[in-house]
Structures are given as C-alpha cells and as structure tokens.
C-alpha cells in the first residue's frame with residue numbers, strides 16, 4: 242500500500258495531495274503540502290499522527306497559520322489542519338479545543354463576564370497556536386491565563402499543568418524543535434468580573450491594534466522584542482537618550498523601534514515590504530515569495546546588528562525549508 246492509501250485508511254476526512262499552503266497562512270505564502278488533511282476531531286489527529294510516525298512521514302499541525310512562513314517548495318510531509326473548535330464554559334474556566342479561535346474564547350469570556358483574556362482581543366489564530374507561541378499582548382499572555390492543557394505525547398493522552406508548559410517570552414515547551422506533542426485542548430482559569438469593564442478594556446485594545454494594522458497579509462510581528470538587563474538598558478539609554486522611558490521600565494527594546502531607527506520602514510524586496518504602520522511587520526504586497534521574506538529578514542537583522550550591536554530573533558516559525 243502506498244503512503245496515501247495508508248493515510249486514507251485511518252480517517253474519513255479527505256486527504257489531498259499538493260494542496261497549496263499559501264491559502265492556509267496569513268502571509269498568503271507557501272508551496273504545496275505533499276499530503277494535507279483537515280482533521281475535524283482529536284481522534285482523527287491522533288490516528289493521523291500515529292500513522293505518520295509509523296510511516297516515518299514528517300507531519301505538522303497547523304492552526305490558522307498566522308505565525309508561520311512556509312517555503313515556496315511547500316512541506317514534504319503531512320500537514321494536519323486542526324478544525325476542532327469546541328469551547329466548554331464551566332464555572333470560571335473555559336476549556337477550549339486546540340482548534341478553537343482565540344477570538345472565540347475571548348468572545349465567550351466576555352459573554353460570560355469572565356475577566357483574564359482581555360489582552361488577547363484582536364490576536365488572530367487558534368488557541369493551540371497561541372499556546373505553542375505563548376502569544377501575548379498588552380501586558381497579558383497565555384502563560385498568565387492557562388491552567389491546564391491536554392496533549393498527545395508518545396501516542397498517549399496526557400494533562401500538563403501550566404508549569405509543565407515551560408512558558409517563556411513568545412515560547413513554550415511546544416515550540417522547541419525536538420517537541421512532537423499534539424495540543425488537544427487548553428483550559429483557561431479566569432475570574433468573574435464586570436462585563437462593562439471587560440468590554441471597555443477590549444474596545445481600548447482593539448482601537449490601539451487598529452491604529453497599527455495595515456490590513457495586509459502578514460504574520461504579525463516577525464521578530465521578538467529584545468530583553469536587556471538593567472545595566473544594559475541603562476547603557477543603551479545613554480547612547481540613545483531619545484528612546485521612550487517605557488523601554489527602561491520594561492527593560493525591553495521593541496524590534497519595531499530598532500527597525501525604524503535603521504531607516505527601513507517601507508523597504509521592499511520583491512513583493513515583501515516592511516510595514517509603513519508597524520515596522521516590526523513584513524507584509525505581502527501581493528506577489529511576495531518566501532524567498533523575498535527571507536531576504537528582507539536577513540537585511541533587517543544585519544542592519545540592526547551593525548547599528549545597535551543587537552541580534553534580532555524571529556518570532557515567526559519557518560517550515561519546509
């Protein structure tokens with residue numbers, strides 16, 4: 242039996258060959274997946290992963306593809322797009338399937354007057370993808386909101402506490418290269434609050450987000466902000482006295498500020514351009530290839546290194562390279 246027949250033998254969901262990944266990412270970039278399946282249940286995901294492992298076929302779980310750059314050559318394995326989106330609301334907890342949109346969880350929290358997910362207002366993508374990246378904004382992140390997660394590890398279903406997720410800035414145990422866990426569900430621990438106050442906070446956040454969003458295909462912030470020690474930030478402030486005070490408060494230099502100070506705003510390579518509204522983002526102006534994005538990233542890193550002696554690190558993940 243060939244690989245396709247074996248994969249088809251374990252699930253009812255259709256398995257396609259050569260599906261273009263560009264349609265499944267917010268960058269709108271990416272070549273074909275050798276095999277592609279939209280899995281509607283955790284059971285299907287578990288079966289596909291078990292079969293791929295048996296066949297030694299590389300596999301990848303895809304949420305909404307808002308933090309991934311696929312190569313122009315695509316992915317030489319099975320891409321499993323997760324499509325399970327159940328949310329259970331119990332007392333002050335929300336248990337969300339990994340494929341649920343984070344925005345749906347935010348809406349559910351608001352509807353039930355639960356506070357604790359306001360920071361996530363406007364972040365695209367699924368709860369599983371957010372967990373993997375420890376997504377965060379406006380002072381909150383997954384690390385501060387998650388109580389427990391359910392995963393498949395070594396073909397067994399397990400529960401992990403928040404601590405075992407090993408969260409760090411825009412990362413978690415699930416983002417490590419050698420991690421093959423499948424996130425099945427995420428439980429948020431929230432607090433009963435005042436619906437009007439929760440809504441006001443969310444409205445404020447979305448208004449701020451709209452100001453810097455140029456509504457063009459992108460993967461959000463390409464780079465992580467740079468955390469410095471108290472001593473390093475003091476030295477930096479001496480060299481750049483016009484830097485905002487908030488950098489010292491949080492001991493963090495935003496990647497967007499560094500890029501803008503290198504005069505790179507609006508810089509274009511092929512169809513890839515550094516956003517005019519938010520220098521931390523690269524947008525696809527229409528016909529960008531993964532290669533265009535990679536070249537632009539490389540120029541940004543080099544310029545920032547030369548000007549500031551600081552090394553930018555990607556927040557986005559490369560797949561299929």
Ligand SMILES: Cc1cc2nc3c(=O)[nH]c(=O)nc-3n(C[C@H](O)[C@H](O)[C@H](O)COP(=O)(O)OP(=O)(O)OC[C@H]3O[C@@H](n4cnc5c(N)ncnc54)[C@H](O)[C@@H]3O)c2cc1C
Pocket residue numbers: 267301302303304305306307308309323339340363364365366367368369370371372373374375376377378415422423424425459460461462558
């Ligand atoms: C306009 C825009 C604004 C953004 N703003 C923010 C922001 O403010 N803050 C922020 O942190 N991020 C932001 N992002 C980035 C992105 O939206 C988040 O990181 C998001 O949480 C990723 O979710 P996703 O479903 O798209 O993940 P994907 O991009 O599909 O996947 C990300 C990673 O998670 C893995 N993964 C996904 N689901 C599972 C699963 N079930 N099991 C195992 N692994 C899994 C994937 O394999 C991949 O490694 C923004 C992106 C865009 C386009």
